[in-house]
Amino acid sequence: MIRFEHVTYTYPFADRPAVRGLTFSAGPGELVLVTGESGCGKSTLMRLANGLCPGWFGGRLEGRVMIDGQDSLRIPLKDMSRRIGTLFQDPEQQFFALDVADELAFAHEWQGQAAEVTREKVNRAAARFGISHILGQSIHELSEGQKQKVGLASILSQEPRALVLDEPTANLDPESTAELAKTLLAMKEKGMAILVVDHRLYWLKDAADRVLVMDRGEICACGHPGLLSDDALRRARGLRGWQVKDERCFLPENPVPERRADERGLRMDEVCFAYKGQPPLFEKASAFLGPGVTALIGGNGTGKTTLARLMTGLNTASGGRFFIDGAEAAPKDLLRRVGIVLQNADHQLHMKTVRQELEVCLTLADRLDGGRKTPGGGLEPRVQELLELFGLGHLANRHPQSLSGGEKQRLVIACAFAKRPDVLILDEPTSGLDGGNMRRIAKALRQIAGRGACVLVITHDLELMRLACTRALRLPLRGGEKTA
Amino acid sequence: MQALSVSDKQAGVAAASAAARKNALDVRARMAVSVLASLVTIGIASPEGQLVLFAGSLAYALSARRGRAIALAYAVMALMAGLASLCTWAISLLSPAMPFQPRGLAVPFLRGAVMMNVVLPLALTCRIQEMLSALKNLKLPFCIYIPAAVMIRFIPTFMNDIRQVAETLKIRGYRLCFGEMLRHPLMLLRLMFTPLLFRSLRTSEELGMAAELKGLEAKSRFVPMCGRPWTRNDTLLVLGALAVALLAAYCHLKWGTLSARAMR
Amino acid sequence: MKHFFSDWRAQDLVVIGVFAAASKVATLLVALAGGGMNPVSLMGKNLIFTMLLVVMLFRVDRPGTLLLFTIINSIVSMLLLGASVTLLPPMLAAGLAGELAMLCGRGTKRVWNKVLGAAVFDIVSKGLSLGVTWLFTRENPAMLVMVVPFVGIGYLGSLGGLFTGVKAVRELRHAGIIRQ
Numbered sequence: 070m071i072r073f074e075h076v077t078y079t080y081p082f083a084d085r086p087a088v089r090g091l092t093f094s095a096g097p098g099e100l101v102l103v104t105g106e107s108g109c110g111k112s113t114l115m116r117l118a119n120g121l122c123p124g125w126f127g128g129r130l131e132g133r134v135m136i137d138g139q140d141s142l143r144i145p146l147k148d149m150s151r152r153i154g155t156l157f158q159d160p161e162q163q164f165f166a167l168d169v170a171d172e173l174a175f176a177h178e179w180q181g182q183a184a185e186v187t188r189e190k191v192n193r194a195a196a197r198f199g200i201s202h203i204l205g206q207s208i209h210e211l212s213e214g215q216k217q218k219v220g221l222a223s224i225l226s227q228e229p230r231a232l233v234l235d236e237p238t239a240n241l242d243p244e245s246t247a248e249l250a251k252t253l254l255a256m257k258e259k260g261m262a263i264l265v266v267d268h269r270l271y272w273l274k275d276a277a278d279r280v281l282v283m284d285r286g287e288i289c290a291c292g293h294p295g296l297l298s299d300d301a302l303r304r305a306r307g308l309r310g311w312q313v314k315d316e317r318c319f320l321p322e323n324p325v326p327e328r329r330a331d332e333r334g335l336r337m338d339e340v341c342f343a344y345k346g347q348p349p350l351f352e353k354a355s356a357f358l359g360p361g362v363t364a365l366i367g368g369n370g371t372g373k374t375t376l377a378r379l380m381t382g383l384n385t386a387s388g389g390r391f392f393i394d395g396a397e398a399a400p401k402d403l404l405r406r407v408g409i410v411l412q413n414a415d416h417q418l419h420m421k422t423v424r425q426e427l428e429v430c431l432t433l434a435d436r437l438d439g440g441r442k443t444p445g446g447g448l449e450p451r452v453q454e455l456l457e458l459f460g461l462g463h464l465a466n467r468h469p470q471s472l473s474g475g476e477k478q479r480l481v482i483a484c485a486f487a488k489r490p491d492v493l494i495l496d497e498p499t500s501g502l503d504g505g506n507m508r509r510i511a512k513a514l515r516q517i518a519g520r521g522a523c524v525l526v527i528t529h530d531l532e533l534m535r536l537a538c539t540r541a542l543r544l545p546l547r548g549g550e551k552t553a
Numbered sequence: 554m555q556a557l558s559v560s561d562k563q564a565g566v567a568a569a570s571a572a573a574r575k576n577a578l579d580v581r582a583r584m585a586v587s588v589l590a591s592l593v594t595i596g597i598a599s600p601e602g603q604l605v606l607f608a609g610s611l612a613y614a615l616s617a618r619r620g621r622a623i624a625l626a627y628a629v630m631a632l633m634a635g636l637a638s639l640c641t642w643a644i645s646l647l648s649p650a651m652p653f654q655p656r657g658l659a660v661p662f663l664r665g666a667v668m669m670n671v672v673l674p675l676a677l678t679c680r681i682q683e684m685l686s687a688l689k690n691l692k693l694p695f696c697i698y699i700p701a702a703v704m705i706r707f708i709p710t711f712m713n714d715i716r717q718v719a720e721t722l723k724i725r726g727y728r729l730c731f732g733e734m735l736r737h738p739l740m741l742l743r744l745m746f747t748p749l750l751f752r753s754l755r756t757s758e759e760l761g762m763a764a765e766l767k768g769l770e771a772k773s774r775f776v777p778m779c780g781r782p783w784t785r786n787d788t789l790l791v792l793g794a795l796a797v798a799l800l801a802a803y804c805h806l807k808w809g810t811l812s813a814r815a816m817r
Numbered sequence: 818m819k820h821f822f823s824d825w826r827a828q829d830l831v832v833i834g835v836f837a838a839a840s841k842v843a844t845l846l847v848a849l850a851g852g853g854m855n856p857v858s859l860m861g862k863n864l865i866f867t868m869l870l871v872v873m874l875f876r877v878d879r880p881g882t883l884l885l886f887t888i889i890n891s892i893v894s895m896l897l898l899g900a901s902v903t904l905l906p907p908m909l910a911a912g913l914a915g916e917l918a919m920l921c922g923r924g925t926k927r928v929w930n931k932v933l934g935a936a937v938f939d940i941v942s943k944g945l946s947l948g949v950t951w952l953f954t955r956e957n958p959a960m961l962v963m964v965v966p967f968v969g970i971g972y973l974g975s976l977g978g979l980f981t982g983v984k985a986v987r988e989l990r991h992a993g994i995i996r997q
Contacts, residue, residue: 125762125828147768155766162756163763167682167706174778176767178689181774188778207682209709227767383720409724415752416717419744421988430725437726468992470751488725580896587895591903595952641959648959657957664953668901676898684896696825700889703834704841705897711842731851738857746843746865750872750985754994757835757876761828769827 070231070262071095071118071153076132078113078122087113088286091132095279097230100253100263102273102294105283106307106503107473111266112235114283117141118264119233120149137230150176154229158236158501160220161208169195169211170204173223194226198252212369214245221252231262238269239501242369242529243315246272268503270297271313282306307505309532316534317366320541325357330395334359334523335380335407335492340389342379350375353389354546358492362514362524362537367544373527376544377494380525381407393491405437408490412497414477418469423461423480426469427452430487437488451487459483459513475506482513492523499530511536580687582787583675586613586794590671593798594664599809600656602801603663609797610670613790617674626669634662681709689777696771703760710756711749718748829877830885836873837889840866845898859967860974867935867978868985874931875986876995880916883934887912903952907945914941928986932979939975943968 072094079086088110095101103111116122123130124146134141136152144152157163166172173194177187195201198218203211211219217237224232234253238246246269253263254276265273273294280297282290284306290296297303297311328336335358343349350372358380367373378384380391382403391398393406411417420426431451456462459479464472469480478498485493495514499507507530514537518524526538594606614623638658645653684705688698719729722744727733734741844862851858874882887908894900915938922933947961947968954960989995 119766121762121766125765146765147770150766150768157759157763159759161710162759165702165706165760165764167685167709170778171685176769178777179767179769179773179775181776184776184778184780187776191778209713381724383724404724405726411717411721413714413717415755416714416748417721418751419747421991433726468988470992470994484725584895584902587902591901595903598956637960637963640963641957644959644962651957651959651962653959654957658960660956661954661960668903672895672901675896681897684893687896696830696885697888697892699827699830700834700837700885701893703831704837704889704893707835707838708842708897711838712846715842715846729850734851734861735857738861742847742861742865745846749839749843750869750989751992751994753835753839753869754872754876754989757828757832760835761831764827764831771825 070097070099070137071264072133072135073114073117074133074135076117076130076134078117078131079129080113080122081127083128086286088117088283091117091288093279093281093288093291095231095262095264097260097262098257099278100257100265100273100276101279101281102270102277103264103266103281103283104268104270104297104308105289106505107475109283109306110286111283113286114281115155115233115235115264115266118231119153119155120144120146124149150224150227150229152229153231153233154224154227156217156220156224156232156234156237158239160216163220163223164208166208168205168207169200169219172208172219173204173226176223176227190226194222197225198222212245213240214242214248214369217241217245217249225256230260231264232256233264233266235266236268236501237265238267238272240497243317243531244368246529250276268309268501268507270309270311274311282308303504307503309504309507313531314535316531316538317364317541320364320366320534320538323357323359323363323540323542325355328392328395332359332395333521334394336392337380337386338390338392340379340386340391342375342384342386344375351379351386351546355389356542356546358523358525358542360518360521360523361539362518362526364534364538364541365525365527365544366541371544373544374496376546377409377496377525377527380492380494381409383409406490407492407494408485408488409494410481410485410496410498412500414474414481415470417481417484418477421468422466423456423469423472424452424465426480426484427455427487430484431455434488455483455487458486458516460509473506475502475509478502478506478510479513482510482517486517490522492525493517494525494527496527497529498526499528499533504532507533508536577678578674578790579781579783579787580675580690581783582790585791587671587675589791589794589798590667593801594667597801597805597809598660599805600659600663601808602805603660603667605801605804606667606797607663607670609794609801610667613794614670614673617678619673619677622677623673626673627666630666630669634658634665637662681705686779686781689775690781692775695769695773695775698775699764699769707756711752714749714752715745718745825881825885829879829882832873832877833882833886833889836869836876837886837893840869841890841894841898843869854967856970859971860977863939863971863974864978864981867939867975868982870935870938871928871931871979871982872985872989874919874934875928878927878931880920883915883919883938884909884912887938903949904946907949908942910945911938911942914938928983932983935982936976936979939972939979943972943975 073091076091077086077089103114105111113122117134120141122128136144164172165175170191173191174187177190195204198221200218200222203215237249250272257263277294280294281288290302337356339353339355340351341349341353342351365373379386382400385400391403418426420429428448431448456465461479464476499510511533514524590610597603642653645651685702688701722729843865847858847862847865891905891908895902915934918937919930919934922930950964951961
């Protein structure tokens, strides 16, 4: 179904090929996993498979990419979707409509199909993925797992014979990831050829037929998925784990000790909060966050993001109190002493260079702080310290938006750390990152915690939990009693 | 049992939205009323004619049943009218060639009120999700529908993005207030909107790829899954608007020109 | 005319739509934050609008982009935000004027050609919007006089937007987002 024959491809503005000498195939009923560290050429491989290279990006292609026995260069890009469907990392970025039904119908409406035919295809696709009950829902109200189902339903309603998925588990929790694996297995059994490009490996242990490991544009290892059990190979290529334990079950519970005046950490005492018109999310809930790295664990809708917002002072609790280092803290105190790194790094980068970004953050932090925690010396030494701590020294004069995903993530963590917060909260800091970058982030978190900060991580990344977290704060928080 | 209740709920939702669609006015009718009101209100230069238009358009605005929003719009308009009156009075003191005439203020204010009355139902009664359906009903060509649909699709997304950017700045210690906007306007604009600029470029690239892969092209023929037919209510609205326009023109010609002569 | 409507790639239309959304959101938020009549927010929203316009024109380098952007903005503003339909003719005229300016300036460097188009669009649209204001307030000329300073202040913001647009294009090149 998909066959690469000695494919070498160079982007239009590049002076050397992005991929070289690729030869492999994915036949009907086969699932091929492509992995490798950031920049190895996985995305380019995916774009070659679905025709975006060179159909969209231009550039120079040597060798042949055969799709269903036909040279991809002879297939117009607009006809590709009927042969190969592509699901991007963030399915929402592919959506044209505002509700689910319209999104499923969109492509069919523009193919001039009769209204009844479109309706039938929409209903069938929705039923196949169990999303009939959300057809009228806005895409902004969907969970990540639901968005992915809508994306897949929309693509598969076009009835392609092959499917390419780009980092499909980046934003998914372990349960949704397992569900996706089952879905892909079912599609494979129906004869679909599937190419999955992902950093996370463990979830396809039972589904993948073959694995391609890429490095610097070439396939450096290829074969049965069992080859990924080689630790040396994974370490050398910056890959993630192959056998991943669900750390959520094993992390010790975060204790809530009796309040003391000299305690270190953030305490919430009988906190109540509800969104307008909705049942209470927290009712007299208590928790304590001490120095170290704590994982915030809970299912969808249990209030992980809301808890982070309450702790930061972005939302105000309707009842209860917060304490930092034993002293009661008002919402404006929380804002001053708690830092948060949001999931989308792009929303947190504003300046022209990495150095400027850190300078602005340090200046703002000094203003917020009134000089209380500011160490002596000018701005430059502190910028340098942050650059070294987060391995960004060689990127100081780069534009923040030109950085890779892992580099951006380290930069936004550095920006949050510039505030020298007593508590640092991170929301999915390793989403979409390869093994090497994930380990760097884990190390940075341990270093931050080592300097006395209380770090709270909202994450679905089981490997990050294992490497960085020493305990867990589990939601929902039980109200009126101390959790043990 | 659960499957039955889900399908009942779906059927219920479908029936409710069908009923709502049947009663709601088509966007084409509303736009036709807007265009007609614009042309007539510009043409009619007398308070008498404008009052007729105002009465008719107010009834139309109130039919949207969004009393609070309309009251707020009128409150703002009253404030603007007050400020405008003050300014024109001040200008009349400086320039005798432009004397202050209360009657001369009436027609412009009534024009503004008429325009507000006809656009409010359009803006208030359609949820953003229904805008896309409204666009489909307009049967626009590919080159207009796609960017308009994309624009409507991404307005809520970008508003959410800006909210997140604002929160990030608040957390970092940046005071997002009017004073800061006066002191460091360019810096504030940079901090708030640079992420939006980059996001726009990245989004347009990814969505563009998706559009190509979905096979969208100018030669495509568009057949909506659910169309909204033109109903009797739409016809009544347009005919009613025409009747009000004709009445206003009659009043303008019969009484409006007389009073204008009397003023001179 | 048929050629104009039929000869667009989906990717270009998507860019126009995304930038139209971004400019609408940005100008709305600046106006809400500072108040619509406040000189700083008047200048700010015009600056942002023009800057995004310049970047978009640079990104979609084909005739008709500005005109299409104007049409889309007007239609959606009318549907969603209750903008007056009377502004549509002057905006279209301004779009056409901008397109003509870019056509005449085709020999110049690409970014300056786009700046020329945006500059002509801004001045024509402001001028014609004053014309529409005159139509609405002709019974009381003092009201038009009152509006002129606000439009003038807004235009200063647009002028600023031309320069920040060029700077933005340079920054985007530095970031590797767009290429020469």
